[in-house]
Amino acid sequence: MTRKKYCLIFLLNLYLFSLFSEQVELNDLLKEIKAKMRWNPVTETGIIEFSRNKLVFKLGAPWVLLNYRELIPTSGVSRGHGTLLFPKDTVEKIKSAVYQEKISSPRVAVILIDPGHGGKDPGAIGTYKIDGKTVRINEKDIVLKAGLMLQQMLSIKYPDKRIIISRSDDTYLKLEERTDLANNIDLEEQEAIVFISIHANASFNKKSKGFEVWYLPPEYRRDLLNPDSVEEENKEIMPILNIMLEEEYTIESVILAKEIMKGFEEEVGGITENRGIKEQSWFVVRKAYMPSVLVELGFVTNKEEAMLLQDQGYLQRLIRGMYNGLCRFIDDFENTKGFTE
Ligand SMILES: [Zn+2]
Known part of the structure; x- marks a missing residue:
């Protein structure tokens, strides 16, 4: 037979x-x-x-x-x-x-901070006359400062986690290089990675201001599972599994986005606008196979906000908000065994 x-x-x-x-x-x-x-x-x-x-x-x-x-x-x-x-x-x-199944607790092992743009790509630009001098404010500089601040704070709080930054100077990185970096990090079975992309905004409307947090919408499908890691007879159910796995990352990304939003609100909610949580197929987030969010710190095209973003104290408050939200996410994730309790 x-x-x-x-x-x-x-x-x-x-x-x-x-x-x-x-x-x-x-x-x-x-x-x-x-x-x-x-x-x-x-x-x-x-x-x-x-x-x-x-x-x-x-x-x-x-x-x-x-x-x-x-x-x-x-x-x-x-x-x-x-x-x-x-x-x-x-x-x-x-x-x-x-x-x-041996019951082991998941932990966030890696936090990957990705300051947007860099090098030949300045990102959003605001140009202002201040005291007769022309001042140019580049998104790439603000988000680098923000990313380095966040990395330092997280390294102190979590000495046992790998806190990685995609660029620590004014370097140009292709989008693929950023996400490849994220997807090629080695993880153990129960280890998770969190991906945070940092940007600043621009608008034709010079009055637009405020912070935003973006996450990936569930309708963007892609292959999350590596076919090599799935046994031969399971391959036909891979599309279903990929959808499920993606839903899981979406849920975690939304929780992360909400926590960071709350953190911003607590720190600078009284100063600038809370523009809410948004979903978008940002390339840089879409290609990251892990809970991932993209934050917009504020508008460099709004003079008042551009000046705030240049201000060390204000930037510190923003980053503290982000840091607080992220820490809440990580602590909840680890205390509830990956939000399953
Ligand atoms: Zn940007």
């Missing part, structure tokens, strides 16, 4: 067995294994989360997938009684996966 046939008969047996065996309702299962589930009604897939581990299942599919890697055959999950029903054999397999 070929392996394929054997598999089919095996699955059929499991299926028939499940028809006659007891089913466990979703809530009872989650309670029992102390887990949470996220459900995607479009792909009819769910992620059961326990610690930082993920168990993925798809309605009707004869498998559950552990940590996007290990495919465990089961008789599948069905719908009924207004909830999801897990056959006994599936429950047993999920439970043994839960108890076998």
Whole structure:
């Protein structure tokens, strides 16, 4: 008998067995294994989360997938009684996966700070006459100062984390070089990386002012999983897994964006405008396969704000806001095992 046939008969047996065996309702299962589930009604897939581990299942599919890697055959999950029903054999397999998997806590191991522009690319420019002299304010200079300040503060607070800056002087970097840097950092199994791009804004409207935080919208799909890290038989479900993984990064990016926004608001909310959290397909963020945000510190095209951004004290307050938000994000992430508790 070929392996394929054997598999089919095996699955059929499991299926028939499940028809006659007891089913466990979703809530009872989650309670029992102390887990949470996220459900995607479009792909009819769910992620059961326990610690930082993920168990993925798809309605009707004869498998559950552990940590996007290990495919465990089961008789599948069905719908009924207004909830999801897990056959006994599936429950047993999920439970043994839960108890076998060593529970380790995720941590943010790397913070990558990316001051925008640099070198031949000045970014946004504001030119002003001050006391008869022409003063040119470049985005690239402000964001470099800001990035270095942030790096220093984070290095003191987190001596055990790698705090990396994409440029520490007036160097020109291609966008690909920035994101390659981020994506090529070596991480251990439970280690996470956070990517922060720092920019300053420009507008034709000279009155525009304020800070913004951007994150990646969920509709931008891309391959997050490296096909080499997925076993051959799992390749056909990779598109679904990529969508799920991306949703996870989006959720984390939104939480990070909100914390940084709160930090800005606390520090300079009374001085300039809070322009809110926005979503955009910024190239530099889109290509970073990790929770990532892009902050706009303020407008260099608004004279008043340009002067503030030039001011060491004001810039320090902005960065302190960003730092406070980031630290809250990291501490929450590490204390809740990656927002799963
Ligand atoms: Zn910029």
